[in-house]
Amino acid sequence: MPEGHTIHRLARRHKRLFGGAVVGASSPQGRFEAGAAGLDGLTLRGTDAHGKHLFHDYGDRWLHVHLGLYGTFTDGTGEPPAVRGQIRLRLTGGRKGPVWAELRGPTACEVLDDGARDALLARLGPDPLRPDAEPDLAWRRVSRSRTSIGALLMRQDVLSGVGNVYRAEALFRGGIDPYRAGRDVSRAEWDAVWDDLVVMMTDGVRAGRIRTLRPEHKLREPAGRGAGRYVYHRAARPCRLCGTPVRTAVVEGRNLFWCPLCQK
Structure with missing residues (x-):
């Protein structure tokens, strides 16, 4: 299972790739179809990580991902490749040219409002990588x-x-x-x-x-x-x-x- 440093790196990378841009979201696999539809066309305002939990900030809603044992994110520049395998979530966009990211096999992939995100964070201990850790x-x-x-x-x-x-x-x-x-x-x-x-x-x-x-x-x-x-x-x-x-x-x-x- 990826440890916390990996998730913080993902948060930084996704901010570089998609931050400030309108994001296209889809779920080729279909298991996250409703969640992707709720994110499609929104602007990514920022990203965050707490422990093994990754968050994308879309204003009044958050994408929450926990990779678990088998989850992986891949990304690249240009148009996304043809769909292969079980892609839970595909993101497209970019401010300086087209970029894409694909998520496979996560333990959690969901859309949360502020209250649900706060409740999740309240259950977690402090993260040594966060400046606000206690x-x-x-x-x-x-x-x-x-x-x-x-x-x-x-x-x-x-x-x-x-x-x-x-x-x-x-x-x-x-x-x-x-x-x-x-x-x-x-x-x-x-x-x-x-x-x-x-x-x-x-x-x-x-x-x-x-x-x-x-x-x-x-x-x-x-x-x-x-x-x-x-x-x-x-x-x-x-x-x-x-x-x-x-x-x-x-x-x-x-x-x-x-x-x-x-x-x-």
């Missing part, structure tokens, strides 16, 4: 919970935008056992994890990929699973820092990776 809100939820910190970081009502890669890498970089209860994580440790997520995820927006190795630990290695990571997808391989085999287990429905020696 890390204290996440800390209050973490510090009162007996649930493991490895599980809490995946819960979008606690923290928005963090997925499986950032979870594993942030806990490793913080030296925190993923099975430690949230209430047993100190405030200093939590602040360090939050600040680290801000740095890593901001870099992810710029680079378009997740980079977690600190400069002193970067090594040349073949591309592949686990390349450029401390523990993610490195099960049974030596920890980069201590040599202990990296362990893995399913937590919150996803494989968690950690070093049992570095993360005590």
